[in-house]
Amino acid sequence: MNKSKRYPGYFASGALIIYFVFFFLPGIIGVGYSFTDWSAYSDKLHFVGFQNFKTVFSSDENYMKIIFNTLWFTLVTTVLKNVIGLILALLLTKSIKFLNLHRGIVFMPSVLSTLIIGMIFKSILDPKSGLFNSFLRSVGLGMLAQKWLVSSELAFGSVMAVDIWRGVGYIMTILIAGLLSISTDYYEAASIDGADGWQKFRYITFPLILPTLATTTVLNVIYGLKVFDMVYALTNGGPGKATTEVLYTAVFKKFGTGQYAVGTALSSVMFVIMIFVGIYMIRIMTKNEVEE
Amino acid sequence: MKKKIMASLLSLSVAMGMLAGCGQSAAPGAAPAASEPAAAKDTAPAADSAGSGDDVTITFMASQDWIQDAEMELGKKFTEETGIKVDYQIVPSDQYESLLMTKINAGECTDIFGGQSSQFSIVTQFDVEKNAVDLSNESWAKNVDPAAAVELSAGGKLYGQPIQDVSACWAVAYNIALFDKLGLKIPTNYAEFCDVCEKIKAEGIIPIYECVSDGWHHVCWTEAAVAATQADPSYPDKLNNNQATFEGNKELTTMFSQLKEMADKGYMGDNYMSNEYADAPASIASGEYAMVLYNQGLGAEVNAADPSFPEDNIGYFVNPLCDNQALNVNYCGPSRFIFSGSKNIDAAKKYLEFMASDDSLAYMTENVGKFNQLPYSNAPSAYSKVVQDFYDRYPNKVAVFQASVKYYNPAWMDIGADMSAMFLGEMTPEEVLKDIDKLRAEQAAAASDPAWK
Numbered sequence: 001m002n003k004s005k006r007y008p009g010y011f012a013s014g015a016l017i018i019y020f021v022f023f024f025l026p027g028i029i030g031v032g033y034s035f036t037d038w039s040a041y042s043d044k045l046h047f048v049g050f051q052n053f054k055t056v057f058s059s060d061e062n063y064m065k066i067i068f069n070t071l072w073f074t075l076v077t078t079v080l081k082n083v084i085g086l087i088l089a090l091l092l093t094k095s096i097k098f099l100n101l102h103r104g105i106v107f108m109p110s111v112l113s114t115l116i117i118g119m120i121f122k123s124i125l126d127p128k129s130g131l132f133n134s135f136l137r138s139v140g141l142g143m144l145a146q147k148w149l150v151s152s153e154l155a156f157g158s159v160m161a162v163d164i165w166r167g168v169g170y171i172m173t174i175l176i177a178g179l180l181s182i183s184t185d186y187y188e189a190a191s192i193d194g195a196d197g198w199q200k201f202r203y204i205t206f207p208l209i210l211p212t213l214a215t216t217t218v219l220n221v222i223y224g225l226k227v228f229d230m231v232y233a234l235t236n237g238g239p240g241k242a243t244t245e246v247l248y249t250a251v252f253k254k255f256g257t258g259q260y261a262v263g264t265a266l267s268s269v270m271f272v273i274m275i276f277v278g279i280y281m282i283r284i285m286t287k288n289e290v291e292e
Numbered sequence: 293m294k295k296k297i298m299a300s301l302l303s304l305s306v307a308m309g310m311l312a313g314c315g316q317s318a319a320p321g322a323a324p325a326a327s328e329p330a331a332a333k334d335t336a337p338a339a340d341s342a343g344s345g346d347d348v349t350i351t352f353m354a355s356q357d358w359i360q361d362a363e364m365e366l367g368k369k370f371t372e373e374t375g376i377k378v379d380y381q382i383v384p385s386d387q388y389e390s391l392l393m394t395k396i397n398a399g400e401c402t403d404i405f406g407g408q409s410s411q412f413s414i415v416t417q418f419d420v421e422k423n424a425v426d427l428s429n430e431s432w433a434k435n436v437d438p439a440a441a442v443e444l445s446a447g448g449k450l451y452g453q454p455i456q457d458v459s460a461c462w463a464v465a466y467n468i469a470l471f472d473k474l475g476l477k478i479p480t481n482y483a484e485f486c487d488v489c490e491k492i493k494a495e496g497i498i499p500i501y502e503c504v505s506d507g508w509h510h511v512c513w514t515e516a517a518v519a520a521t522q523a524d525p526s527y528p529d530k531l532n533n534n535q536a537t538f539e540g541n542k543e544l545t546t547m548f549s550q551l552k553e554m555a556d557k558g559y560m561g562d563n564y565m566s567n568e569y570a571d572a573p574a575s576i577a578s579g580e581y582a583m584v585l586y587n588q589g590l591g592a593e594v595n596a597a598d599p600s601f602p603e604d605n606i607g608y609f610v611n612p613l614c615d616n617q618a619l620n621v622n623y624c625g626p627s628r629f630i631f632s633g634s635k636n637i638d639a640a641k642k643y644l645e646f647m648a649s650d651d652s653l654a655y656m657t658e659n660v661g662k663f664n665q666l667p668y669s670n671a672p673s674a675y676s677k678v679v680q681d682f683y684d685r686y687p688n689k690v691a692v693f694q695a696s697v698k699y700y701n702p703a704w705m706d707i708g709a710d711m712s713a714m715f716l717g718e719m720t721p722e723e724v725l726k727d728i729d730k731l732r733a734e735q736a737a738a739a740s741d742p743a744w745k
Contacts, residue, residue: 239504257390258738
């Protein structure tokens with residue numbers, strides 16, 4: 001590009017200052033607080049070194065499980081939302097009747113409030129009177145009726161399933177846009193060459209939809225690592241000690257009980273994890289792009 | 293290469309976004325400014341806002357079941373009389389404590405907030421001297437029952453106003469007609485209680501309605517810890533001075549073990565983990581369940597759920613865990629506090645004054661089944677024969693841990709989570725007790741309690 005046509009660097013200064021003051025600086029201060037005994041019970045602040053990090057990594061605590069839960073939630077929901085979203089996108093780019101109605105129905109959960117969805121599903125998944133178990137019993141599948149949100153084996157899976165149901169329509173919509181941008185010329189040429197449906201998907205659709213999939217993956221990973229409202233509304237981290245606890249519900253509770261320092265230490269640990277995840281994701285995404 | 297740098301910056305920005313919420317614009321050192329005497333804030337900001345009531349809306353946040361329909365009706369009358377509107381914000385009980393403490397700690401609480409009274413936790417948890425308004429000089433303050441006032445006072449000043457009847461205690465409420473039909477007698481120890489449960493279960497009725505999902509109700513069973521106080525009256529003091537622990541206490545170990553046993557034997561049915569407290573009256577009215585741990589207002593509530601179920605068909609006996617036969621009294625209960633950072637302090641004071649008036653207390657007693665004797669000298673008494681019989685049957689009264697042991701009440705929801713894990717088999721009763729010690733130690737350390745140094 002002609003250098004004289006580039007905007008000067010100071011044009012970005014406004015945005016950079018706002019970003020630095022409102023995001024970067026509080027973030028760094030947050031990391032700083034994780035080395036103190038900051039709490040709601042005392043106005044005094046003391047440096048305690050790595051004490052809070054020792055607590056976070058202690059085998060007596062549940063924090064490692066909470067971090068694992070967060071990463072597991074992110075992995076499972078990202079993979080399944082992408083896979084199911086792609087299948088739905090492929091189906092809903094065909095010539096079928098009431099196409100927009102189908103798309104609208106799948107997309108609709110994404111525009112509903114997560115808290116409302118959580119409360120509705122809490123009722124739907126009630127083991128005794130919930131709609132889901134009642135339906136299973138009414139069609140003779142009573143043996144499949146479970147304690148979806150109050151059993152330690154099923155609760156986390158149920159939370160993830162509801163979240164996937166909520167988010168898959170959004171991912172599908174992005175992927176539909178990606179699919180529609182692929183020129184039909186490729187498919188026509190492939191048909192002339194005798195390619196079957198799977199081969200068209202494998203050698204045309206999939207490579208060309210990859211950049212869009214990379215975008216949806218980033219969106220899902222960011223959402224998954226920051227998930228709060230869905231878990232909060234469905235189980236509030238329970239049943240039991242930390243069955244479905246994720247990072248932000250734990251930080252919220254720590255702040256609620258006034259133990260700010262441990263809360264910030266927990267966030268700092270997640271900060272490091274996010275840097276690694278972020279760099280790794282960006283590297284994969286930009287691997288095949290041409291460098292300037 | 294530039295793209296890679298940009299990409300790295302992007303990923304950093306995503307991560308920074310995660311942390312941004314953890315910082316605070318004001319350094320902790322600035323906290324004393326927020327803790328300047330509440331009295332200073334009492335007058336200045338409120339004087340211009342609460343005089344006529346024009347366009348003043350006070351916000352009142354409380355846990356589910358703390359604000360009764362009758363109070364909201366009175367709120368409408370209050371608005372008619374003063375022009376001050378009341379915005380009630382009712383929060384699900386399992387989420388209330390976290391939300392309240394976050395709001396208080398962030399300095400963004402509602403004008404009035406509901407909180408459990410306790411002479412210990414209102415200081416260690418709410419820090420009322422900093423976060424609440426001194427109500428000692430309000431016209432109604434002198435009417436508050438002295439025993440309840442103690443639990444709402446710090447440094448000789450009254451900071452809260454009781455909402456509920458604190459004479460009521462958590463006792464086992466039972467279906468009298470069912471007991472008569474099955475020839476059952478009120479149990480006087482745990483073994484007899486198990487016999488009663490077995491006989492009820494044999495009839496195809498679930499003996500006990502329990503609701504773990506609310507997060508707090510099943511913890512009420514631990515009020516049987518009065519048995520530990522009876523075994524050693526100095527035990528609460530030893531706990532408060534960090535000279536004793538929960539772990540290893542014989543009565544407390546028995547109490548949690550028996551509770552787990554009750555769940556394992558099916559006395560609570562299959563759905564106790566997902567049942568909700570709000571459904572208790574209807575569940576008893578339906579005949580599906582025979583007993584529930586409740587306060588002394590269940591009869592009226594069951595009758596409201598099903599008018600064919602007589603109000604006096606509900607009787608009470610004390611929580612029989614650990615063979616307890618003492619009345620577990622607790623002068624602590626949900627109370628109203630005015631947030632010191634409120635801009636509508638005078639309007640909020642007017643609301644509290646209105647709620648403590650003779651007419652309002654009479655209205656609340658008349659219209660809320662579980663309110664028999666609100667803790668005010670100007671409140672009427674409405675004990676039914678069944679309730680009076682219950683209180684007369686247990687002359688021995690012992691204060692519950694919620695009132696007598698430091699850092700127990702603030703850990704209530706965490707103890708609830710531990711007990712939930714115990715029911716699921718993830719923790720043993722001994723581990724629950726150990727964790728309670730840990731939770732108390734964390735609170736004590738955060739509060740710089742000298743006994744824990």
